[in-house]
Amino acid sequence: QVQLVESGGGLVQAGDSLRLSCAASGRTFGSSPMGWFRQAPGKEREVVATTRWISGHTYEPYYTDSVKGRFTISRDDAETTVYLQMNGLKPEDTAVYYCAARPYSGSRLYTRTDEYNYWGQGTQVTVSS
Numbered sequence: 001q002v003q004l005v006e007s008g009g010g011l012v013q014a015g016d017s018l019r020l021s022c023a024a025s026g027r028t029f030g031s032s033p034m035g036w037f038r039q040a041p042g043k044e045r046e047v048v049a050t051t052r053w054i055s056g057h058t059y060e061p062y063y064t065d066s067v068k069g070r071f072t073i074s075r076d077d078a079e080t081t082v083y084l085q086m087n088g089l090k091p092e093d094t095a096v097y098y099c100a101a102r103p104y105s106g107s108r109l110y111t112r113t114d115e116y117n118y119w120g121q122g123t124q125v126t127v128s129s
């Protein structure tokens with residue numbers, strides 16, 4: 001059984017940093033998309049950052065415009081963990097953050113929630129002003 005488990009959320013002040021981690025068990029996700037989505041109260045779940053497989057252990061990151069220059073997504077070489085380093089946090093970043101993954105599907109970029117098969121339980125990030 002595949003499981004994705006997020007950690008690292010919390011309550012911080014504007015301008016602070018957090019690092020989210022997502023550990024996969026049950027399978028590895030080599031050459032497969034892994035990414036982060038978030039859902040704020042009353043809003044739809046949206047992509048924050050994800051990875052597009054290029055070759056070997058090389059991935060191209062994708063970021064939604066609102067986090068470019070502040071957030072960094074990375075993966076470990078064992079292909080079981082994905083991270084989201086969040087710097088310069090803003091109150092509008094407050095949301096539940098979800099890790100997501102899908103099986104190998106070539107080198108396309110996947111940014112829609114319905115394109116991901118596996119989801120974590122979510123971790124709350126709250127940024128106070």
